[in-house]
Amino acid sequence: MSVTVRDIAHEAGVSVATVSRALRGLDLVKPETRRHILDVADRMNYIGSSAAAALSTGRTNTIGIVLPSVGRWSFGRMMSGIERELRPSGMDMLVHALGDPSDPHPEPHWQRLASRVDAILVMSVAGGSRDVKGLTRLHVPVAVIGTRAKRATSLLIDDRAGARTATEHLIELGHRRIGLIYGRDHRNPLVLEHPRYLGYVDALHEAGIRSLRLLEVPGNFTVEGGVKAMNQLMALRKPPTAVFAMSDEMAFGAISAMRAAGLRPGWDISLVGFDGHDMAALMDLTTVEQPLEELGAQATRALLRRLADSDTPVQEEVMPTSLVVRGTTRPG
Amino acid sequence: MSVTVRDIAHEAGVSVATVSRALRGLDLVKPETRRHILDVADRMNYIGSSAAAALSTGRTNTIGIVLPSVGRWSFGRMMSGIERELRPSGMDMLVHALGDPSDPHPEPHWQRLASRVDAILVMSVAGGSRDVKGLTRLHVPVAVIGTRAKRATSLLIDDRAGARTATEHLIELGHRRIGLIYGRDHRNPLVLEHPRYLGYVDALHEAGIRSLRLLEVPGNFTVEGGVKAMNQLMALRKPPTAVFAMSDEMAFGAISAMRAAGLRPGWDISLVGFDGHDMAALMDLTTVEQPLEELGAQATRALLRRLADSDTPVQEEVMPTSLVVRGTTRPG
DNA sequence: CTGAAAGCGCTTACAG
DNA sequence: CTGAAAGCGCTTACAG
Numbered sequence: 001m002s003v004t005v006r007d008i009a010h011e012a013g014v015s016v017a018t019v020s021r022a023l024r025g026l027d028l029v030k031p032e033t034r035r036h037i038l039d040v041a042d043r044m045n046y047i048g049s050s051a052a053a054a055l056s057t058g059r060t061n062t063i064g065i066v067l068p069s070v071g072r073w074s075f076g077r078m079m080s081g082i083e084r085e086l087r088p089s090g091m092d093m094l095v096h097a098l099g100d101p102s103d104p105h106p107e108p109h110w111q112r113l114a115s116r117v118d119a120i121l122v123m124s125v126a127g128g129s130r131d132v133k134g135l136t137r138l139h140v141p142v143a144v145i146g147t148r149a150k151r152a153t154s155l156l157i158d159d160r161a162g163a164r165t166a167t168e169h170l171i172e173l174g175h176r177r178i179g180l181i182y183g184r185d186h187r188n189p190l191v192l193e194h195p196r197y198l199g200y201v202d203a204l205h206e207a208g209i210r211s212l213r214l215l216e217v218p219g220n221f222t223v224e225g226g227v228k229a230m231n232q233l234m235a236l237r238k239p240p241t242a243v244f245a246m247s248d249e250m251a252f253g254a255i256s257a258m259r260a261a262g263l264r265p266g267w268d269i270s271l272v273g274f275d276g277h278d279m280a281a282l283m284d285l286t287t288v289e290q291p292l293e294e295l296g297a298q299a300t301r302a303l304l305r306r307l308a309d310s311d312t313p314v315q316e317e318v319m320p321t322s323l324v325v326r327g328t329t330r331p332g
Numbered sequence: 333m334s335v336t337v338r339d340i341a342h343e344a345g346v347s348v349a350t351v352s353r354a355l356r357g358l359d360l361v362k363p364e365t366r367r368h369i370l371d372v373a374d375r376m377n378y379i380g381s382s383a384a385a386a387l388s389t390g391r392t393n394t395i396g397i398v399l400p401s402v403g404r405w406s407f408g409r410m411m412s413g414i415e416r417e418l419r420p421s422g423m424d425m426l427v428h429a430l431g432d433p434s435d436p437h438p439e440p441h442w443q444r445l446a447s448r449v450d451a452i453l454v455m456s457v458a459g460g461s462r463d464v465k466g467l468t469r470l471h472v473p474v475a476v477i478g479t480r481a482k483r484a485t486s487l488l489i490d491d492r493a494g495a496r497t498a499t500e501h502l503i504e505l506g507h508r509r510i511g512l513i514y515g516r517d518h519r520n521p522l523v524l525e526h527p528r529y530l531g532y533v534d535a536l537h538e539a540g541i542r543s544l545r546l547l548e549v550p551g552n553f554t555v556e557g558g559v560k561a562m563n564q565l566m567a568l569r570k571p572p573t574a575v576f577a578m579s580d581e582m583a584f585g586a587i588s589a590m591r592a593a594g595l596r597p598g599w600d601i602s603l604v605g606f607d608g609h610d611m612a613a614l615m616d617l618t619t620v621e622q623p624l625e626e627l628g629a630q631a632t633r634a635l636l637r638r639l640a641d642s643d644t645p646v647q648e649e650v651m652p653t654s655l656v657v658r659g660t661t662r663p664g
Numbered sequence: 665c666t667g668a669a670a671g672c673g674c675t676t677a678c679a680g
Numbered sequence: 681c682t683g684a685a686a687g688c689g690c691t692t693a694c695a696g
Contacts, residue, residue: 002471004673015683020675030681047470050447051386052673055688060383062426062448070411079402083429092448093427094394097415115382116394116424138379139334223610256614278555279611282588336689347667352691362665384689387672 003046012040023048063303064117065095066110066135068124072221073249074275074292078123078145081296089304091118098131114138119303121145123296127154128190141306143299146192153302154316155295159192162288162321163199163244166272169286169323170242171207175270175332178204179240181219181229181250196246196274215240219250226253234261234269241332242270248277248287255283255328271328284327291319335378344372355380395635396449397427398442398467400456404553405581406607406624410455410477413628421636423450430463446470451635453477455628459486460522473638475631478524485634486648487627491524494620494653495531495576498604501618501655502574503539507602507664510536511572513551513561513582528578528606547572551582558585566593566601573664574602580609580619587615587660603660616659623651 005023009016014033022029022037023046029037054060063086067075079093086093096113110131113120119141125132127149135152136142142152146159170178178200180186186197197216204211217232219225226245230253233239245251251273255265265271266284273280276289298317306312337355341348346365354361354369355378361369386392395418399407411425418425428445442463445452451473457464459481468474474484478491502510510532512518518529533543549564551557558577562585565571577583583605587597597603598616605612608621630649638644 005675006673016674017676017684018682021682024675028681033681047443047446049387049673050444051383051392052688053675054383055381055387055673055690056675058688061444065427070415071408073405073408076403076405076408079427083402087429087431090444092444095397095411095425095427097419099419111379112382112393112422112424114379223614252611252614279584282555282584337691338689348690349668349692350666353666356691360665365665381689384672385691387674387689388691390672 003041003044004049008037008041008044008046011044012037060116060118061090062092062094062117063300064110064113064120064140065093066113066120066122066125066131067095067097069097069099070095072247073277074247075123077292078296081293081298082121082300084293085297085300085304098125110135114140119143119307121296121299121303122149122152123299124192126190126192126194127152141303141310143303145295145299148316151314153299153306153314155299155302155319156317157290157295157319157321159195160199160202162274162290162323163196163246164203165199165321165323166244166274166286166288167200167203168207169325169329170244170270170272170332171203171209173242173270173329173331175240175242176207176209177215177238177240177242178209179215179217179233179243181217181226181233181243181245181254183221183246183250184218186216186218186246193246200244219245219247219253221247221250223249223253223256226250227257228253230254230257231261234258234263240269242272242329244272244274246274248273248275248280248285251285251287251328252277252279252283255285265328266330270330270332272323273328276324280324281326286324286326286329288321288323290321295319335373335376336381340369340373340376340378343376344369392448392450393422394424394426394449395632396442396445396452396472397425398445398452398454398457398463399427399429401429401431402427404579405609406579407455409624410628413625413630414453414632416625417629417632417636430457442467446472451475451639453628453631453635454481454484455631456524458522458524458526459484473635473642475635477627477631480648483646485631485638485646487631487634487651488649489622489627489651489653491527492531492534494606494622494655495528495578496535497531497653497655498576498606498618498620499532499535500539501657501661502576502602502604502664503535503541505574505602505661505663507572507574508539508541509547509570509572509574510541511547511549511565511575513549513558513565513575513577513586515553515578515582516550518548518550518578525578532576551577551579551585553579553582555581555585555588558582559589560585562586562589563593566590566595572601574661575604577603577605580605580607580612580617583617583619583660584609584611584615587617597660598662602662602664604655608656612656613658618656618658618661620653620655622653627651 219229551561
């Protein structure tokens with residue numbers, strides 16, 4: 001049905017070995033022979049079988065991208081960085097979303113990835129999680145973004161310091177009752193949002209403020225979740241005067257909720273986000289910026305390097321974050 | 333180095349054929365035999381070679397996703413829908429971004445996709461483009477979102493009608509000088525934004541308004557591009573009193589630019605977007621909503637159906653859009 | 665229910 | 681510079 005090297009060899013009057021060499025541009029083929037073979041392949045609409053190539057070479061020319069889900073804004077940014085680095089190498093991305101942890105999948109469904117990719121890039125999944133532990137045992141180079149993992153190149157930001165800076169900023173403005181909008185499970189040391197929670201607590205404690213469970217509400221890392229979370233906080237008998245949201249998208253939701261309640265962000269309740277969303281400036285949101293695209297790009301470069309030379313050691317790089325102060329934070 | 337069916341067969345004292353059957357759960361294996369084999373495989377940490385499986389079955393269990401780039405918000409939404417449908421089937425997504433058309437890639441780089449996927453889903457690439465034409469000739473089922481293509485299942489919205497409705501809304505409010513923020517190449521019939529341009533023009537002409545090239549500015553489908561575009565429009569000697577932006581992200585940029593210039597969206601210049609971005613409500617943006625996740629999900633379902641039964645005919649479905657009126661549009 | 669054997673379409677030493 | 685042949689690790693009729 002479909003054209004193979006064999007057909008081309010036959011048609012061109014050479015061996016399949018020569019066809020294979022010519023097609024891949026190896027330079028032990030006489031120029032005229034190569035040209036002829038290329039012509040024939042072209043005329044016959046030849047499309048190589050990557051499965052066969054992968055089977056014999058052991059290389060798939062694919063990099064696996066593992067992430068919690070495809071929806072989040074920050075993932076898109078990281079993928080942009082990855083894609084940019086991958087393009088010249090001609091490799092493709094196989095995207096694998098882990099999905100809800102409460103999935104009915106008892107066995108690690110990502111095992112299928114193992115034989116389909118040359119390397120794996122994990123974004124925003126905690127280094128200590130079963131998933132990451134399993135992935136790093138897989139005999140392919142692994143890079144993780146946003147966390148630290150054994151046997152993997154780690155690209156991270158200092159989440160704890162970032163969250164601490166954000167909270168300190170609120171404290172410096174005079175706030176003492178500071179709410180927290182987390183994702184879903186901030187007290188679990190195995191999830192990525194945990195360090196941000198610790199940073200928040202660090203800042204509070206250092207200022208002699210007790211952290212109150214009451215002021216910690218989940219926002220699920222979505223705009224909608226942020227709306228709900230903020231409504232919950234505003235409904236308290238004694239609402240916070242300032243709020244730290246673990247993501248800008250949740251902060252946007254919080255702004256929306258405040259406005260709907262007739263409150264002015266900054267004036268009535270201060271708000272800091274986290275990410276550096278490209279709409280943060282527009283929303284006049286104070287936030288902790290992180291270099292998302294760069295994290296993706298660097299992680300990709302590291303993997304390509306390890307693919308090219310397997311002796312390249314696993315490394316760790318911490319990239320800088322910066323607090324950008326805007327109108328949603330004012331003296332309280 | 334790595335464990336194969338052969339090793340397991342040897343260890344379990346059966347043939348590789350039996351191992352293969354047991355592993356895939358085919359029910360012509362004696363339950364005890366299967367259990368034993370599964371035990372052995374597990375103990376030896378067996379991970380099957382998908383390349384080998386693909387080579388012998390001709391199925392890759394992968395679906396190719398082709399899109400212009402990974403950054404855009406709407407793509408993320410469609411991918412969420414795709415992922416949701418794909419999860420139960422156990423298939424993976426191989427993402428291929430076409431990148432800038434001005435790429436130094438003369439040959440269609442997506443040809444490599446052909447042998448790596450069972451089906452291809454193309455989002456937001458014009459049906460008449462060389463890329464889509466090539467892809468549909470590839471012997472794998474193709475679905476396209478946002479456009480119509482021969483030999484492909486097409487999931488679309490009526491872009492022209494949507495744009496027309498948006499523009500008519502502005503006209504009904506009394507506006508006659510209506511600007512357009514397009515992407516990059518709205519007058520090219522081969523690009524997806526073209527129908528939206530036509531809808532805009534339709535509405536103008538029907539109202540007896542001449543379309544003015546001067547009022548059409550590019551926004552590159554980004555927030556930042558929207559800022560620039562709006563600045564360009566406001567700098568005209570005679571700025572428009574209303575603007576239709578072909579995407580919400582560009583509209584957000586436009587809002588930002590207006591505010592920075594001291595103008596109030598809606599009061600000073602009316603603005604309609606397109607997409608139904610999850611921050612549109614928050615920005616009080618009037619927009620044309622389209623069912624992005626559903627488009628992705630439906631396209632995926634159609635592909636899975638064709639994969640299960642190759643006789644399934646290619647279909648076409650047009651999904652509804654709706655104008656949601658908010659505060660950025662007021663009588664002019 | 666199980667096995668021996670052919671085959672999927674490449675790549676790559678090994679000879680020449 | 682080129683070819684014959686083995687091999688990559690599965691799956692699948694065909695026998696039994």
